[in-house]
Amino acid sequence: MEQTHTLVLLVEDHPGVLNRVVSLMRRRSFNIDSITVGHSEQPGISRMTIQLRGNSEDIEQATKQLYKLLEVLKVSDLTPQEAMIRELVLVKVAAKGAVRAEVIQTASIYNARVLDATPNSLMIEMSGTEEEIESFLTMMRVYGIREMVRSGKVALARVAQRKAGHPDRVVEGAFAAAD
Amino acid sequence: MVVAPTRNDTGQQPAEAEARTSPEILSGAQITCRSLEAEGVTTVFGYPGGAVIPLYDALPEANLHHVLTRFEQWAGMAAIGYARATGKVGVCIATSGPGATNLVTALAEANLDSVPLVAITGQVMESLIGRDGFQEVDITGITLPVTKHNYIVHRAEDLAPTIKEAFYLARSGRPGPVLIDIPKNVFVSKTEYKVPGKVGRKSYQPTTVPNMRQVRLAAELINSAKRPLIMAGHGIILSGAEAAFTEFVEKTGIPTIFTLLGLGAMDEAHPLSIGMMGMHGHRRSNRALDECDLLINFGARFDDRATGNLNGFAPNAKVIHVDIDPAEIGKNVPTDVPVVGDVSEVLKVLTPEVIERDHSAWCNWIDGQHNRVLRAALEDRPAWPEPYAIVKTIAEVTDHEAIVTTDVGQHQMWAAQHFGVRHGKRWITSGGLGTMGFGLPSAIGAKMGQPDMEVWSIIGDGGFQMSSNELATAVQEKLDINIAIINNGYLGMVRQWQDLFHGRNYSEVEISAPDFVKLAEAYGATGIRVTKDSEIREAVEKARSIKGPVLIDFVVEPEANVYPMVAPGAANSDMMDDPQWSPSEEDV
Numbered sequence: 001m002e003q004t005h006t007l008v009l010l011v012e013d014h015p016g017v018l019n020r021v022v023s024l025m026r027r028r029s030f031n032i033d034s035i036t037v038g039h040s041e042q043p044g045i046s047r048m049t050i051q052l053r054g055n056s057e058d059i060e061q062a063t064k065q066l067y068k069l070l071e072v073l074k075v076s077d078l079t080p081q082e083a084m085i086r087e088l089v090l091v092k093v094a095a096k097g098a099v100r101a102e103v104i105q106t107a108s109i110y111n112a113r114v115l116d117a118t119p120n121s122l123m124i125e126m127s128g129t130e131e132e133i134e135s136f137l138t139m140m141r142v143y144g145i146r147e148m149v150r151s152g153k154v155a156l157a158r159v160a161q162r163k164a165g166h167p168d169r170v171v172e173g174a175f176a177a178a179d
Numbered sequence: 180m181v182v183a184p185t186r187n188d189t190g191q192q193p194a195e196a197e198a199r200t201s202p203e204i205l206s207g208a209q210i211t212c213r214s215l216e217a218e219g220v221t222t223v224f225g226y227p228g229g230a231v232i233p234l235y236d237a238l239p240e241a242n243l244h245h246v247l248t249r250f251e252q253w254a255g256m257a258a259i260g261y262a263r264a265t266g267k268v269g270v271c272i273a274t275s276g277p278g279a280t281n282l283v284t285a286l287a288e289a290n291l292d293s294v295p296l297v298a299i300t301g302q303v304m305e306s307l308i309g310r311d312g313f314q315e316v317d318i319t320g321i322t323l324p325v326t327k328h329n330y331i332v333h334r335a336e337d338l339a340p341t342i343k344e345a346f347y348l349a350r351s352g353r354p355g356p357v358l359i360d361i362p363k364n365v366f367v368s369k370t371e372y373k374v375p376g377k378v379g380r381k382s383y384q385p386t387t388v389p390n391m392r393q394v395r396l397a398a399e400l401i402n403s404a405k406r407p408l409i410m411a412g413h414g415i416i417l418s419g420a421e422a423a424f425t426e427f428v429e430k431t432g433i434p435t436i437f438t439l440l441g442l443g444a445m446d447e448a449h450p451l452s453i454g455m456m457g458m459h460g461h462r463r464s465n466r467a468l469d470e471c472d473l474l475i476n477f478g479a480r481f482d483d484r485a486t487g488n489l490n491g492f493a494p495n496a497k498v499i500h501v502d503i504d505p506a507e508i509g510k511n512v513p514t515d516v517p518v519v520g521d522v523s524e525v526l527k528v529l530t531p532e533v534i535e536r537d538h539s540a541w542c543n544w545i546d547g548q549h550n551r552v553l554r555a556a557l558e559d560r561p562a563w564p565e566p567y568a569i570v571k572t573i574a575e576v577t578d579h580e581a582i583v584t585t586d587v588g589q590h591q592m593w594a595a596q597h598f599g600v601r602h603g604k605r606w607i608t609s610g611g612l613g614t615m616g617f618g619l620p621s622a623i624g625a626k627m628g629q630p631d632m633e634v635w636s637i638i639g640d641g642g643f644q645m646s647s648n649e650l651a652t653a654v655q656e657k658l659d660i661n662i663a664i665i666n667n668g669y670l671g672m673v674r675q676w677q678d679l680f681h682g683r684n685y686s687e688v689e690i691s692a693p694d695f696v697k698l699a700e701a702y703g704a705t706g707i708r709v710t711k712d713s714e715i716r717e718a719v720e721k722a723r724s725i726k727g728p729v730l731i732d733f734v735v736e737p738e739a740n741v742y743p744m745v746a747p748g749a750a751n752s753d754m755m756d757d758p759q760w761s762p763s764e765e766d767v
Contacts, residue, residue, distance in 0.1 A: 016319070070382060
């Protein structure tokens with residue numbers, strides 16, 4: 001069954017790593033919905049969050065292929081049940097005159113924050129799940145979205161993840177060392 | 180060659196273990212040569228140019244034999260031929276820009292056929308990188324999808340550890356090509372040469388020893404199967420496991436089929452050898468696939484030319500897949516029992532777990548699925564030199580012991596079907612990439628690596644014209660190689676497809692050629708022409724007695740097709756035979 005998966009990668013922080021990951025996904029015909037990269041808690045190790053669609057065989061194949069890249073230390077497929085998956089959106093909304101107060105009030109329902117104001121618009125920051133963001137944007141479209149940027153998903157597992165390592169213990173028993 | 184990581188990352192070679200007292204200040208180029216020597220490299224294949232002039236400046240004083248090819252792509256293919264004949268890492272060198280891009284096909288070749296290869300390319304000065312300097316290309320960017328890994332080295336002090344790591348990556352785990360791009364100023368700059376210590380990375384730990392639980396699951400299936408079949412792949416040869424594999428086959432009594440690159444994993448004359456599988460495989464191999472209830476794949480990646488349409492592939496079989504690369508498991512064929520590991524390591528623990536069995540009834544059934552092609556072609560010999568007969572004669576005269584390289588096309592399939600490969604590392608053909616022009620340069624590389632072995636290259640007239648300039652290399656190196664051109668005046672395999680699937684629309688497949696005998700002579704080699712079946716043996720024997728490269732131009736029937744054949748997209752069970760045979764000859 002095809003569904004959206006969230007892969008979290010721990011990778012060595014070297015020049016060109018993002019290029020290697022993205023090039024691999026393209027040439028193996030995996031379709032990336034979003035990708036984010038940033039520092040992790042460990043120095044020299046970056047963290048990537050990739051959202052992509054596929055069935056479980058596709059995702060397993062993507063995971064194994066990613067492990068073949070020398071700089072990739074760890075790949076985890078996080079489900080919404082076991083992880084917090086969030087996205088940030090900045091949106092410039094038309095908000096002139098009397099509408100202004102209404103926009104601010106609506107934004108507050110979503111715990112969104114007004115970052116900047118001009119006579120004609122408000123810039124609002126909101127973060128949340130995909131559904132929350134879509135709902136928020138639906139409301140904002142009523143007033144008119146002038147410009148928008150979304151960060152792409154970031155994810156963190158609820159329980160502490162195992163340390164960076166080899167596919168061994170992640171995919172199947174077949175990859176464990178001799179018992 | 181598949182090597183456990185522990186053996187290669189221990190660092191010091193005996194010769195280097197002697198502590199050097201005073202620091203040695205060397206140029207990047209000298210360090211590059213030193214690092215190659217430290218990896219045991221004796222032969223490199225390459226072509227000089229602007230960005231690598233400093234490297235070529237250091238070469239004469241290094242203990243390396245450089246083979247000057249006539250085109251960088253063929254330097255890469257020669258290095259591949261060398262690697263496949265010896266099991267060592269092949270090394271090729273090219274300059275920046277066009278030199279580097281000419282290596283791309285060779286890297287893709289090595290990547291698809293898992294050949295250990297290290298390519299060194301020069302790059303423009305770092306101050307010019309990104310400014311579209313003369314002969315600048317982003318070769319690490321270009322080769323990203325066709326290498327196991329690649330590097331650009333920015334500091335001379337990084338050269339020795341990078342080269343050491345590159346060799347370790349190329350030969351360990353699933354072997355493959357590694358490219359090292361070195362800017363000209365790094366070749367020139369001087370630094371202290373230190374023998375690098377341990378290399379390897381936390382993120383790169385190939386699984387060589389299998390999980391015992393999986394091995395026992397595999398053994399259970401093997402011990403209870405009624406019609407088991409073994410599929411032998413290149414991984415057995417890369418692992419150097421031919422003897423252990425043959426022992427396993429003999430103990431289990433299981434009939435064995437081969438992929439194109441798996442030929443040589445076991446003596447094809449062995450009673451349990453069935454022959455090659457796939458698009459131009461033997462009929463009985465493909466029939467066995469249809470009927471088997473267990474398929475045990477050792478080190479093959481279920482390539483589409485081997486499997487045919489996956490929906491009809493081994494339809495009644497459970498699948499055990501032994502592979503060192505976890506990503507191969509389940510990539511193309513769903514697997515019941517995956518065993519990740521090096522074939523040698525797997526056999527060490529699997530063979531004791533299986534019981535001795537006798538599958539003679541099953542083997543007899545397979546034997547009954549005759550190959551009509553062979554009988555018709557060999558028993559009723561035509562006047563022209565018959566391709567099968569050429570291949571068979573070379574095999575007989577050399578007692579099947581010669582190294583055979585091929586190009587790509589009809590002659591390749593004829594050779595694969597009928598040479599009867601006896602040993603690993605003696606059948607060198609372009610499998611995954613199907614690179615025309617591969618035959619001659621790979622023969623040059625193989626002969627450089629195995630100078631005491633007889634080397635034959637079987638090539639079509641089309642492929643030969645792609646790399647015939649390498650005759651000059653073979654003459655310059657005084658190589659005793661024999662070239663058999665199966666000359667039908669067509670790009671034969673494409674013509675065959677046009678014949679069978681495109682209504683005989685022979686579009687751009689008629690190919691003229693120079694007089695190959697005169698061409699050979701012009702290069703300083705020997706040329707022989709054979710136009711009659713009766714002249715084959717004499718010509719082959721004569722070629723063996725002549726020093727230096729010998730070319731035999733076998734002028735064959737223009738429109739002979741390779742049979743049997745599985746049409747593209749069809750299942751292996753749908754084999755086509757030559758339509759000229761009458762149904763009464765049907766023996767299935």
